[in-house]
Amino acid sequence: MAKQKNVLPGFNLSLGFTIFYLSLIVLIPLSAAFIKTTDLSLSEFWTIVTAPRVVASYQLTFGASLLGALINAVFGLLTAWVLVRYTFPGKKIIDALVDLPFALPTAVAGIALTAVYAGNGWIGQWLEPLGIKVAFTPIGVIVALTFIGLPFVVRTVQPVLEDLEAETEEAAASLGANRWQTFSKIIFPAIWPALLTGFALAFARAIGEYGSVIFIAGNVPFVSEITPLIIITKLEQYEYASATAIAVVMLIISFLLLFAINGLQWWVSRRASSDN
Amino acid sequence: MFKKAVFKQGLIGALISASVLLSTSALADSSLLNVSYDVTREFYKDLNPAFAKFWKQKTGETVTINQSHGGSSKQARSVADGLEADIISMNQAPDIDVLYDRAKLIPKDWQKRLPHGSSPTSSTIVFLVRQGNPKQIKDWDDLVKPGTAVVIPNPKTSGNGKYSYLAAWGYVLKKGGTEAQAKDFVGKLFKNVPVLDTGGRGATTTFAQRDIGDVLLTFENEVNLINKELGNKFDVVYPTTSILAENPIAVVDKYVDKHKTRTVAQAYADFHYSEEGQEIAAKHYIRPSLASVLAKHKADFKPIDLFSVDDVFGGWTKAQKTHFADGGTFDAIYAR
Numbered sequence: 152m153a154k155q156k157n158v159l160p161g162f163n164l165s166l167g168f169t170i171f172y173l174s175l176i177v178l179i180p181l182s183a184a185f186i187k188t189t190d191l192s193l194s195e196f197w198t199i200v201t202a203p204r205v206v207a208s209y210q211l212t213f214g215a216s217l218l219g220a221l222i223n224a225v226f227g228l229l230t231a232w233v234l235v236r237y238t239f240p241g242k243k244i245i246d247a248l249v250d251l252p253f254a255l256p257t258a259v260a261g262i263a264l265t266a267v268y269a270g271n272g273w274i275g276q277w278l279e280p281l282g283i284k285v286a287f288t289p290i291g292v293i294v295a296l297t298f299i300g301l302p303f304v305v306r307t308v309q310p311v312l313e314d315l316e317a318e319t320e321e322a323a324a325s326l327g328a329n330r331w332q333t334f335s336k337i338i339f340p341a342i343w344p345a346l347l348t349g350f351a352l353a354f355a356r357a358i359g360e361y362g363s364v365i366f367i368a369g370n371v372p373f374v375s376e377i378t379p380l381i382i383i384t385k386l387e388q389y390e391y392a393s394a395t396a397i398a399v400v401m402l403i404i405s406f407l408l409l410f411a412i413n414g415l416q417w418w419v420s421r422r423a424s425s426d427n
Numbered sequence: 428m429f430k431k432a433v434f435k436q437g438l439i440g441a442l443i444s445a446s447v448l449l450s451t452s453a454l455a456d457s458s459l460l461n462v463s464y465d466v467t468r469e470f471y472k473d474l475n476p477a478f479a480k481f482w483k484q485k486t487g488e489t490v491t492i493n494q495s496h497g498g499s500s501k502q503a504r505s506v507a508d509g510l511e512a513d514i515i516s517m518n519q520a521p522d523i524d525v526l527y528d529r530a531k532l533i534p535k536d537w538q539k540r541l542p543h544g545s546s547p548t549s550s551t552i553v554f555l556v557r558q559g560n561p562k563q564i565k566d567w568d569d570l571v572k573p574g575t576a577v578v579i580p581n582p583k584t585s586g587n588g589k590y591s592y593l594a595a596w597g598y599v600l601k602k603g604g605t606e607a608q609a610k611d612f613v614g615k616l617f618k619n620v621p622v623l624d625t626g627g628r629g630a631t632t633t634f635a636q637r638d639i640g641d642v643l644l645t646f647e648n649e650v651n652l653i654n655k656e657l658g659n660k661f662d663v664v665y666p667t668t669s670i671l672a673e674n675p676i677a678v679v680d681k682y683v684d685k686h687k688t689r690t691v692a693q694a695y696a697d698f699h700y701s702e703e704g705q706e707i708a709a710k711h712y713i714r715p716s717l718a719s720v721l722a723k724h725k726a727d728f729k730p731i732d733l734f735s736v737d738d739v740f741g742g743w744t745k746a747q748k749t750h751f752a753d754g755g756t757f758d759a760i761y762a763r
Binding site: 199203204262265266269270271272286287365366369370371372373380383384385386387388389390393 | 498500501504525528529581583584620621622623624625629632636637638639747751752753758761762763
C-alpha cells in the first residue's frame with residue numbers, strides 16, 4: 152500500500168515554510184557563531200572554554216538559573232492556582248502584574264532590584280543586620296533570574312488549570328479521596344507537563360539573561376561573574392573567536408538540558424495517558 | 428475626467444516642489460553623525476549648537492549634528508562594523524585604532540593629523556571619598572590598606588577601569604618601584620574592590636547611590652559632575668600623581684567621503700581646538716589643551732603630576748596586550 156496520505160492538506164508547503172523560517176531566524180545566526188569558532192584550533196578552543204574562571208561562571212549561571220526556575224515553578228504554580236481558583240477584588244490587576252517582568256527593560260529591572268536589595272535599600276536594610284547580603288552576591292543573581300522568569304510558569308500552568316474540569320475533583324472527593332489525594336492524583340498529573348514546560352522556559356531565559364544580572368551581581372570573578380558577562384567582556388576586547396567559543400559551549404549545554412526536559416515531559420505525558 | 432486631470436497635475440506639481448525642496452535643502456544643509464562614548468552627553472549638548480552657530484556664520488550653511496552615545500568599545504565596534512559615523516570621539520586611542528585595524532576606515536597614522544595626538548582635551552583619574560574623608564585617603568598607598576573598599580569599574584570593559592589600573596601601576600613605577608612591585612600593588616588594590624561594574628556610570632551609582640565603598644576612582648570631569656548632581660556629599664582627593672587620559676577624535680575618512688561631508692566634519696573636529704570649544708570643555712571639567720583657556724580655569728584643574736600611557740607603558744597597543752588581554756596582568760590578579 153502506498154504511504155498513507157495525510158488528510159490535512161498543505162503539509163509540504165507549511166513544513167517548507169517552517170523550515171525556512173526557523174533557518175532564517177534561528178539556525179543561520181547560530182551557525183554563524185559556530186563558524187566563527189573555527190578560527191580557533193581545537194586545543195585553543197578547549198583552553199578557552201575550560202579556563203577556571205569560565206568554568207566558575209558556568210556553575211554560577213546554570214546553578215542560579217536552575218534555582219531561579221525551581222523557585223518560579225513552586226511560586227508560579229501557587230500564583231496560577233490563586234488566579235484560577237479564587238475570585239477576589241483586584242484579581243485582574245494581579246493578573247496583569249504577572250506579565251510585567253516581560254515588558255520591563257531588563258536593565259531597569261536590574262537597577263530597581265539592586266536599589267531595593269542593596270544595604271541601604273528598602274529590603275536590604277533589614278536583611279543586612281541579619282548577615283544576609285543579597286545585592287552584589289550570588290544571591291542577587293538568583294533574585295534577578297527569579298524575577299525575569301516569573302511569567303513563564305504562571306502563563307503555562309494557568310490555561311491548563313482553567314481547562315481542568317471540576318467534575319473529576321468532585322468525583323474523587325465523592326469516592327473518598329482526601330484533599331491531598333485529590334491534588335496529587337488528579338490535579339497534579341494534569342498540570343505536570345505544563346509546569347515542566349514553564350520551568351524549562353524560565354530556565355532557558357535565565358541562562359541567557361545579561362541586562363538585569365550585571366547590575367545586581369557585583370561581577371567579581373569566581374564569585375558573581377556570569378557567563379554572558381564573560382562573553383561581553385571578550386567582545387569588548389574584540390576577541391570575537393573566544394567569545395563565540397564560550398557562547399557555543401553555552402548553546403550546547405542549554406540545548407542538551409532543554410532536550411532532556413522535553414524528553415522528560417514526553418515521558419511523563421505518555422505515562423499519564425497509558426495510565427488512563 | 429476633469430477632476431482626475433487636476434488631481435494628476437496637482438500631484439506632479441507637488442512632486443516637483445517636493446524634489447526641489449529636497450535638493451535645495453541638500454545643498455545648504457548637511458548633517459554629521461558623531462559617535463561618542465557614554466559620559467560626553469552633556470559636553471556635546473553644549474558644543475554642537477555652538478558649532479552649528481559658528482558654521483552658519485562662516486558659510487551660511489545649516490549643519491545638524493546627530494549624536495550616538497554608549498559604552499566606548501561597543502560604539503567603536505558599531506562604527507567598524509558599518510555604522511556610518513562622520514566623526515568618532517573616544518576616551519582612549521585603542522577605540523579609534525580599531526577603525527583602522529578592523530575596517531581600514533581611517534589611515535594608521537590618524538593620531539598625527541590633529542594637534543596633541545588628535546586629542547583636543549584630556550582628563551585624569553582622581554579619587555572621590557565620602558564627606559569629611561573618614562578613612563583619611565590621601566594618595567594611592569591608602570587605597571591598598573586592608574579594610575578600605577575601593578570602587579573601580581572593570582578594566583576589561585571600561586575606559587575608567589583601564590585608566591585607573593594603569594594609573595596605579597604607573598604610580599609605583601614613578602616612585603622608583605619595579606614592575607613586580609607594581610603588579611603586587613595593583614593586585615592588592617583590586618583585592619579591595621567589592622564590586623566590578625561594567626561601566627563608569629555603573630560604578631558611580633554603586634558608590635554614590637548604594638553606599639558601597641570608601642572611595643571611587645573615576646575621571647575628573649565625572650567627579651565634578653557627581654558633586655554637582657548629587658549635592659556636596661563627597662570630597663574630591665587629588666593623588667600626587669595620576670595618568671593623563673586623552674580624549675582623541677577622528678574624522679572617519681571613508682564615510683565623510685561617501686557622505687561628501689569632509690569639509691564640515693574637518694571644521695567640526697578643528698572646532699574642538701578653538702577657544703570657544705576649549706572653553707566649553709573647561710565648563711564641563713574636561714581639561715583643555717589650549718594654554719590660555721587652561722590658565723583661566725586654573726582653580727578647577729589642580730596641577731598634578733601626570734604621566735601618559737605612551738611614556739610609561741610604551742603606547743596603548745602594548746599596554747592592552749600586557750595588562751588587559753586574556754592572560755594579562757589583570758587576569759592574573761583573579762587567577763586561581
